[in-house]
Amino acid sequence: MTILDDIDHRLLAALSADGRASVSALAAGLGVTRATVRARIARLEAAGEILGYRVVTRADLSEHPVRGIVLIEIEGTGAARISRAMIAMPEVVAVHSTHGRWDLVADLGAETLEALDATLNRIRSIGGITRSETNLYLSTRRR
Incomplete structure (x- = not known):
């Protein structure tokens, strides 16, 4: 387990807000040197705290x-059977089996x-579903 400090x-x-921020900009925003930022990013990647970088497109945010x-x-x-029936619906992005x-x-x-x-009405009409609960996302924050 990696112990993370305030920096x-x-x-x-800062990287979550702008994954393309330059090392110089990150250093200035954090009040540390560029070498410190580079070393910390390398350490966080090696420790598995930073798993990767990605692009978020307009479609990711507005398509649904x-x-x-x-x-x-x-x-x-x-x-x-129920998973197959749901995943065929265009509004169903993914179906996960769980334990609990x-x-x-x-x-x-x-x-x-x-x-x-x-x-939701189509999902609830699938035979074999005994109960469901729906939660809407109000806001999303990403790492």
Whole structure:
């Protein structure tokens, strides 16, 4: 386990906000030298605290402005069948099997609340689903 200090946390926050920030800009923002920033980034990558860098496109944020998850309890052993039925729906981004209170968790994305509601109604009509709970994402923060 890596122990992170205040500078590490601030560095990770700065990189999360702008993964393309220059070492010079990061150093200036943190009040440390460029060598310190380079060394800390290398240490955080080696320790597995920084797993990678990615591009977030406009489509990532606007294609499905209404996002959420639906937690699903199933009856018997129909998880594979139910997962296949859900993943065929365009608003279902992913289906995860879980260990715990809920059997499946589905990530949802839709253009409107009405479209999301229609998807939830289709999901709830799948045979073998005994209970579900839906949570909408209000805001997202990324590492």
